[in-house]
Every structure is written in C-alpha cells, then in structure tokens.
Amino acid sequence: MFNTNTTKYLNMRPLKIVVLAKQVPDTRHVGPDAMKPDGTVNRGKLSTVFNPDDLHALELALNIKDRIPGTEITILTMGPPKAADIIREGYYRGVDFGVMISDRRFGGADTLATSYTLAKGIEKLAPFDLIVGGRQAIDGDTAQVGPQCADKLNLPQVTYVEEILEIKEDEIIARRRLEKGIEVVSAPFPCLMTVHGSSPACRSRHAKRVMKYKYARSATELRSADEFMIDLHTKRPHLTIPEWNVEDINADVEKIGLSGSPTKVKSVENIVLTANEAKLLNDSDADIEMMIKELIEHHTIG
Amino acid sequence: MDNFFNDTPDFKFHLEHPIVKKIVKLKERNFEESETYDYAPLNHEDAIDTYEKILEIVGEICADTISVNAEGVDIEGPHIENNEVIYAKGTTADYKALYDAGLIGMSLPRKYGGLNFPLLPYVMAAEMVARADAGFANIWGLQDCAETIYEFGSEEQREKYLPRFNRDGATAAMVLTEPDAGSDLQSVKLKATFDKEKNKWFLNGVKRFITNGDADISLVLARSEENTTDARGLSMFIYDRNDHAVEVRHLEKKLGIKGSPTCELVFKNAPAELVGKERFGLIKYVMALMNSARLGVGAQSVGIADAAYREALKYAEERAQFGKFIVKFPAVYEMLTNMKVKLDALRSLLYETTRFVDIFKVYEDVSSARSLESEERTEMKHYSKLANVFTPLIKLIASEACNRMAYDSLQIHGGTGFMQDFPIERIYRDARITSIYEGTTQLQAVAAIKGVTTEVFLEQIIQYDSEILEDSPTRTKLQKMTAKFDIIGKKVIETNNTEYLDFHARRLVEMAGNIIMGYLLLLNSQRDEKFSKSAKLYVNLVSSENNEKFDYIDNFEIENLELYKLTQVEILKAAEELEEV
Numbered sequence: 001m002f003n004t005n006t007t008k009y010l011n012m013r014p015l016k017i018v019v020l021a022k023q024v025p026d027t028r029h030v031g032p033d034a035m036k037p038d039g040t041v042n043r044g045k046l047s048t049v050f051n052p053d054d055l056h057a058l059e060l061a062l063n064i065k066d067r068i069p070g071t072e073i074t075i076l077t078m079g080p081p082k083a084a085d086i087i088r089e090g091y092y093r094g095v096d097f098g099v100m101i102s103d104r105r106f107g108g109a110d111t112l113a114t115s116y117t118l119a120k121g122i123e124k125l126a127p128f129d130l131i132v133g134g135r136q137a138i139d140g141d142t143a144q145v146g147p148q149c150a151d152k153l154n155l156p157q158v159t160y161v162e163e164i165l166e167i168k169e170d171e172i173i174a175r176r177r178l179e180k181g182i183e184v185v186s187a188p189f190p191c192l193m194t195v196h197g198s199s200p201a202c203r204s205r206h207a208k209r210v211m212k213y214k215y216a217r218s219a220t221e222l223r224s225a226d227e228f229m230i231d232l233h234t235k236r237p238h239l240t241i242p243e244w245n246v247e248d249i250n251a252d253v254e255k256i257g258l259s260g261s262p263t264k265v266k267s268v269e270n271i272v273l274t275a276n277e278a279k280l281l282n283d284s285d286a287d288i289e290m291m292i293k294e295l296i297e298h299h300t301i302g
Numbered sequence: 303m304d305n306f307f308n309d310t311p312d313f314k315f316h317l318e319h320p321i322v323k324k325i326v327k328l329k330e331r332n333f334e335e336s337e338t339y340d341y342a343p344l345n346h347e348d349a350i351d352t353y354e355k356i357l358e359i360v361g362e363i364c365a366d367t368i369s370v371n372a373e374g375v376d377i378e379g380p381h382i383e384n385n386e387v388i389y390a391k392g393t394t395a396d397y398k399a400l401y402d403a404g405l406i407g408m409s410l411p412r413k414y415g416g417l418n419f420p421l422l423p424y425v426m427a428a429e430m431v432a433r434a435d436a437g438f439a440n441i442w443g444l445q446d447c448a449e450t451i452y453e454f455g456s457e458e459q460r461e462k463y464l465p466r467f468n469r470d471g472a473t474a475a476m477v478l479t480e481p482d483a484g485s486d487l488q489s490v491k492l493k494a495t496f497d498k499e500k501n502k503w504f505l506n507g508v509k510r511f512i513t514n515g516d517a518d519i520s521l522v523l524a525r526s527e528e529n530t531t532d533a534r535g536l537s538m539f540i541y542d543r544n545d546h547a548v549e550v551r552h553l554e555k556k557l558g559i560k561g562s563p564t565c566e567l568v569f570k571n572a573p574a575e576l577v578g579k580e581r582f583g584l585i586k587y588v589m590a591l592m593n594s595a596r597l598g599v600g601a602q603s604v605g606i607a608d609a610a611y612r613e614a615l616k617y618a619e620e621r622a623q624f625g626k627f628i629v630k631f632p633a634v635y636e637m638l639t640n641m642k643v644k645l646d647a648l649r650s651l652l653y654e655t656t657r658f659v660d661i662f663k664v665y666e667d668v669s670s671a672r673s674l675e676s677e678e679r680t681e682m683k684h685y686s687k688l689a690n691v692f693t694p695l696i697k698l699i700a701s702e703a704c705n706r707m708a709y710d711s712l713q714i715h716g717g718t719g720f721m722q723d724f725p726i727e728r729i730y731r732d733a734r735i736t737s738i739y740e741g742t743t744q745l746q747a748v749a750a751i752k753g754v755t756t757e758v759f760l761e762q763i764i765q766y767d768s769e770i771l772e773d774s775p776t777r778t779k780l781q782k783m784t785a786k787f788d789i790i791g792k793k794v795i796e797t798n799n800t801e802y803l804d805f806h807a808r809r810l811v812e813m814a815g816n817i818i819m820g821y822l823l824l825l826n827s828q829r830d831e832k833f834s835k836s837a838k839l840y841v842n843l844v845s846s847e848n849n850e851k852f853d854y855i856d857n858f859e860i861e862n863l864e865l866y867k868l869t870q871v872e873i874l875k876a877a878e879e880l881e882e883v
Contacts, residue, residue: 001470001471207356207359208341
C-alpha cells in the first residue's frame with residue numbers, strides 16, 4: 001500500500017544530518033513539589049521527556065531520510081547520564097548514530113555555554129550538511145541555543161521551520177511559520193534549522209528498532225550494568241553510546257558550565273499576568289525605544 | 303491521551319500466564335535466532351519485555367491516532383474512484399501510523415520481515431485496535447491472511463508475497479462469500495480454470511460482501527473442479543492486485559464498521575496462483591483461515607466491549623441527575639459493575655483460547671522442521687482439540703456479549719446516547735456485525751457443541767477445578783453449575799436426536815462458557831487478588847443464568863420441537879394463501 005517511493009531524490013547525494021535534542025522536565029505532569037522553595041526546578045521530582053520541539057526536529061530529519069535514501073542522521077544531546085534516554089529514543093524512531101556530551105563540568109550551563117559546548121560537539125561530527133533542533137526547550141523557553149550554535153559554527157540559519165519544500169544539490173528550501181504568516185526561504189548547505197511545533201509530529205517508535213536498540217547503553221550506564229549487558233555490548237558494539245567529555249570535544253573549560261555562563265539568576269518570582277490588553281508595536285525606532293523604556297521602568301530588563 | 307496498553311493492566315497479567323513460557327520458547331526455537339537477527343529476543347524475559355514495549359507502541363497509536371480518527375472515518379467512509387477503493391482519510395492515516403511503526407505482519411517469521419510474535423501479543427494488539435476503531439480493526443486484522451500463505455503456500459509463494467506485508471504495508475482480503483454462498487460456503491461458484499498453454503489459473507465470477515475487497519493480496523475460494531457442487535471441488539488461490547483484473551462493482555452501505563470497505567467484486571479472467579493442493583481449499587485452508595478470523599472477531603468483540611464499558615463509566619461519572627452523579631444510582635452501578643466483570647471474564651477467555659491456539663500452531667510449525675517427540679505430539683493434539691472448541695466459543699460469547707454491553711452502555715447514556723454526540727452511538731452500530739460475520743452465532747454453536755458432546759469442555763472444567771487451591775463459596779457454586787451442566791448435557795445427548803441437540807446447542811455452549819469463564823476468573827484471583835471480586839460477582843450472575851437455561855431444557859418436551867416447525871409451515875401456508883388472493 002505504501003510502496004510508492006518517489007524517484008525524485010533517488011540520484012541525490014545522501015545528506016548527513018545532526019539532530020540536537022534535549023532531555024527536559026516533563027512540565028505537562030507537574031506535581032506539587034516540582035519547584036524547590038528557592039524557586040528553582042526540583043529536577044529530582046520531575047520525570048523527564050524528550051523536548052517536544054526537538055521531536056519535531058527529529059521528524060523533519062527522518063522525513064528527509066525517507067526522501068533521500070542513504071541519508072545519515074546522528075542525534076546529539078548534552079546532559080546528565082540519564083539523557084541516554086534521548087539517544088535510545090532517537091534510535092527507536094530511526095536515527096543512525098547517537099552521541100552524548102556528558103561531563104559534570106558542563107553542568108550549570110546557560111544558553112551561551114550550552115551553544116558553545118554543542119558547537120564543539122558538532123564540529124567533531126563534521127562533515128555534515130544540516131543541523132536541526134527544536135525551536136525551543138520547554139524548560140527554558142529561550143529559543144536561543146539553535147541560533148547561537150549557528151553563529152558559533154558560522155553557519156547560515158533558518159529558524160521556525162515548518163516544512164522542507166525542496167532539497168537541491170547544494171541548497172535546501174524551507175517554509176517558516178511566523179507570527180503573521182509564512183515565509184519560504186532557501187539556504188545553502190551546510191546550514192542550521194530550528195523547527196517549529198506546527199511541523200508534523202514525530203512518528204512512533206519502530207517495532208524492530210525498539211527490539212534492536214533497547215539495550216543501547218552509555219559508557220556510564222555500562223559501568224553499573226550486569227554481566228549480561230556487558231557481554232552483549234562486547235558482541236554488539238553498536239549498542240554502546242559514545243559519551244564525550246570536555247577533552248573529547250576540545251572545549252575551553254572557561255567557556256563551559258557555570259564559568260562559561262554569564263547569566264545569573266537573581267531571584268525567581270511567581271508572576272501572575274494581570275494585563276488584559278495587548279499593545280501592538282511596529283518596528284519603528286520610536287516604538288522600540290518606547291518599549292525599552294517601559295521594560296526598564298518595570299525592571300524587566302536593566 | 304492515555305496509552306491503550308498502559309491503561310489496561312490486564313494485558314501484562316495475561317502475558318504473565320505460566321504457560322506463556324512454553325509458547326515463547328517454542329516460537330523462538332530456544333532463542334537461536336538472536337544469533338542471526340540483532341532484534342530477536344535473547345531469552346524469555348527479553349521476549350516478554352519486547353512484547354510489552356511493542357504493545358506500548360500499539361497502545362500509543364490507538365490512543366493518539368486511531369481512536370481520534372474513528373469518528374471522521376465513520377462519517378466519511380471509503381468510496382470507489384476509477385475502479386479503486388479509496389479509504390477514508392483517517393483510515394489511511396491509521397494504517398500509515400501502524401506501518402511506519404513496523405506493525406504489519408507482526409506474527410510472520412523474521413525471515414519474511416515479520417516480528418515472529420506469538421498470537422498472544424498479536425491478539426492483544428488487535429483488541430486495542432478494535433477498542434480504538436472496530437471497523438479499522440478489520441483492515442489491520444486481515445494480515446491474518448499472511449499467516450495462511452505462510453502455513454499453506456509454497457516456499458516460492460512465501461518469498462514472493464510475505465515480505466510485502468512489513469516492507470510495503472500490503473493489505474489483504476479473504477475472498478470467500480458469494481451471493482448464494484454465505485454461511486454455506488460449499489456452494490461457492492466462482493470459477494477457476496487452468497490454462498495449459500499459459501500454465502496458469504484464471505478466475506471468473508462474482509464475490510459479494512468482501513471486507514477490504516480491493517486489497518493488495520487476496521485469498522480467493524474458487525471452484526477448480528468442473529462438474530462438482532460440494533466442498534471437495536473448491537481450491538484456494540492468491541490474487542495479486544497488481545494484475546488489475548478485478549472490478550470493484552459496488553461498496554455496501556452498512557449499519558456499522560463503515561470505515562471498512564465491503565465490496566462486490568467481479569473477477570474477469572483474473573490470473574491467480576493455487577495455494578497448496580487442489581480441492582483442499584475449503585476443507586482445510588479456509589477452515590484454518592476462518593479459525594484465525596474467528597479468534598480475530600473474538601478480540602474485536604472484547605475491544606468493543608471495553609470501549610463500551612469505558613464510555614459508560616465516563617458518562618455515568620460526569621452526568622448528574624436529581625442532584626447526584628448517576629453512577630451513584632443502584633440501577634446504574636449494577637449495570638456498570640456487571641459490564642466490568644463480564645469484560646474481565648471475556649478477556650480471560652479470549653487469552654486462554656489464544657494460548658491454546660498458540661501452542662497448537664507453534665507445534666505444527668515446529669513439526670515442519672523436525673519430527674515432534676511423542677510427548678510433544680500428544681500435547682499438540684490436546685491443545686488442537688481445545689483450540690477447536692474454544693475458538694467458536696469465544697467468537698460466540700464475546701460477540702454476543704459486546705452487543706449486550708454496547709446496548710447497556712447506550713442505555714446509561716440515556717437519550718444522549720441515541721444521538722450522534724457520543725462515541726457509543728458508533729460503538730453500538732459497530733458491535734452488531736460481530737455476531738454475524740466469520741460465521742454467525744448460530745454456526746458457532748454448531749461448531750462449539752462438539753465441546754459438549756465430546757466432553758472436552760467438561761474435562762477442561764474439571765482440570766480448572768483441580769488447579770484451584772482453596773475452597774470458597776464461589777468454587778462451590780461453580781461445582782454445582784458444573785454438575786447441572788453435566789446432567790442437562792447428557793440428557794440432551796442421550797436423546798440421540800441431532801436436531802434436538804442443535805436446538806439446544808447455543809444454550810449448552812453458553813452454559814459451558816459461563817462455567818469456564820467463572821473458573822478462569824477464580825484462577826486469575828490466585829495470581830492477582832483484584833480478580834476475586836470479579837470472580838465472585840461474575841459467578842453470582844451466571845449461576846442464575848445457567849439455572850434458567852437448565853430449567854428451560856429440563857422442562858422441554860422433545861415432542862414440542864414439532865410445534866416450532868409447525869409454526870413455520872403454518873406461516874408459509876398462510877403466506878401462500880395470501881398470495882393466491
């Protein structure tokens with residue numbers, strides 16, 4: 001019923017894609033003790049999930065792989081040992097390789113340090129044609145990491161991507177979902193894209209892939225594994241998830257983790273939004289100035 | 303939304319049945335395929351873990367895709383375009399989701415792209431799909447045909463057709479029924495002729511009421527022997543849709559399962575391949591195919607029953623009248639509780655039957671590779687005997703019960719249930735076909751009555767009783783029910799009157815079914831305490847039902863059979879007289 005593979009891209013050069021994905025607290029199932037008294041997230045009490053937008057990015061990559069046979073997808077995540085779940089999930093849904101960036105020294109990173117770290121990891125995966133990630137993560141909602149990575153890697157970037165319309169030998173054409181409409185843009189390879197939640201939802205796990213990769217474990221996980229698991233990994237080395245530390249990606253210790261993060265959280269307040277009317281501004285200098293003044297007055301910035 | 307696997311802990315419970323270990327070990331040939339395939343299980347625990355993980359994918363697709371699309375599919379339905387059946391958009395999306403997850407051809411061997419699943423987890427998947435959308439369950443469930451090609455086709459046919467299921471998402475159809483051959487399949491007329499020059503079979507004729515008739519791969523029952531009129535002149539053929547030699551003349555407009563296309567087909571010199579041997583079409587291959595389809599309808603019925611129960615419970619907990627939620631009224635909570643205990647009972651019977659079929663089938667498959675040990679042969683025979691009577695039993699009991707439960711669920715919804723505002727309206731319509739197709743309830747009774755006459759049911763009941771560890775009032779009741787069943791069964795059999803036996807067949811089969819389900823629930827409660835309540839309440843319910851049947855049969859005077867026939871004759875006579883006027 002579905003053996004209707006289009007021949008359009010059959011002779012196309014296979015692409016190399018890197019998917020950036022993050023493990024985030026499951027904010028859809030927040031319990032009463034999800035926050036500590038000091039207002040920071042109590043990560044121990046929250047179950048974790050694959051960041052929703054990143055799942056959309058994964059689907060976008062898999063869709064390209066469907067179209068261009070031979071395309072290779074590597075999923076890259078930075079996080080604590082538990083983030084190996086992200087790599088396994090990637091395998092279940094169709095990626096070819098998974099790599100973790102994991103080291104205590106990366107902890108406490110803000111978007112700047114994160115994007116630096118990811119960029120170093122991506123460099124190690126070179127050559128590649130396309131980097132994709134979700135538009136933003138549900139735990140921070142900054143939408144900064146993707147664009148910052150592109151900047152550090154000196155790559156053209158397309159944000160808010162909803163669909164890949166066409167792939168040519170050396171450019172890719174995408175539709176962006178913007179506030180007031182859509183925009184169709186073309187970018188040369190290699191480039192970076194962030195994917196919007198309005199793009200198609202990620203496909204389910206694939207039965208055979210689940211069977212094949214359910215024993216995939218990171219080096220850290222293997223250290224506490226039983227003999228059965230260790231034997232299996234000796235027989236099937238593809239099950240071992242590479243785990244890169246600071247040295248593996250040649251990162252500058254000053255630029256990672258807490259020391260690489262200029263963002264300092266002064267305090268966290270519970271905000272109840274009371275404004276009941278929206279203010280519409282245009283992009284004139286006067287309007288922008290007015291807004292900045294207002295934000296400074298309210299101590300939102302400054 | 304919830305995951306249909308995770309919100310039904312009974313699936314895990316039934317996967318943990320002690321006998322499953324044997325099934326998995328045989329099915330996996332002692333796990334030797336893990337050397338060849340890196341996705342084959344390494345041991346029993348690994349296999350069970352795999353089944354659960356895969357069923358979780360099915361459960362997710364059921365919750366997030368199939369059940370969401372069900373209403374749209376029911377409204378839109380399929381249509382014909384350029385002699386091609388076009389599914390409702392939701393149907394295609396449902397199938398695509400299952401295909402993308404690698405869930406087509408689940409029970410086929412790995413060699414042909416399958417997952418080598420035993421029937422048990424496969425039937426669980428079928429139950430979930432039916433709960434999500436009973437009509438769609440047909441389209442997905444027809445992958446059973448692949449199993450038949452595997453069982454009876456040549457190696458060449460296996461290699462040609464089977465990989466298409468998992469790789470291309472091939473759909474399938476069982477093309478049996480004709481305008482004059484419904485329940486009575488031996489009068490099939492569709493003609494198969496062998497062209498010596500072309501060295502090929504060709505099919506000509508009309509088929510009717512064919513579920514998913516425009517499928518990629520069809521199994522067709524046709525008359526290959528000239529001048530024959532009975533079952534022994536029929537053979538089974540594979541027709542490949544790529545040959546474009548069949549016209550889809552008409553799609554039926556139906557009461558329910560509207561998303562599942564029911565086709566009238568005209569075979570126009572359609573090339574086809576013979577499956578197995580000539581003349582064995584109906585007597586062997588279709589019988590096997592029908593048995594797996596009957597188990598499939600059993601699963602479909604349990605899925606519908608579950609959907610009906612959940613809709614009723616949800617509505618009763620949300621709907622307030624006279625200042626309180628209607629679930630608090632005795633008339634409503636009695637119905638709900640009875641639905642729940644029946645559902646537990648049905649599911650227990652479904653998976654008990656599936657385990658019997660599993661063991662028997664897996665031995666059969668093993669026997670094609672090596673000769674069985676005498677102990678294995680005895681066991682195979684034993685389970686084959688059980689499967690033969692339990693299959694029509696679950697088909698009969700579950701299909702009738704899901705209709706009753708859909709009725710009660712709609713009743714709980716009140717006037718709202720009669721409107722198209724809630725899913726129960728569709729579920730109620732979808733349920734209706736289950737007691738008709740793949741052999742009506744009346745035909746299942748004729749097949750299952752053998753379980754009464756040969757005492758297979760009784761022996762199995764005694765076996766169950768011997769496995770009960772403790773005495774309890776429920777057990778005593780079941781023992782009394784068994785004694786009465788034995789007495790009344792013998793009373794009917796001893797008349798040596800087959801017509802009289804047929805007359806009471808359904809009653810006797812249902813009595814046996816009730817006792818069996820009671821015992822199964824009681825046995826379940828030994829592994830999980832939560833079934834104690836179901837066992838107690840279920841046995842309460844059916845012991846009075848059995849008493850009623852006992853009384854009816856016991857007080858029946860065999861001479862009265864004539865009165866029933868007389869009535870028919872009188873009606874016909876009256877009708878004739880009327881026509882003459």
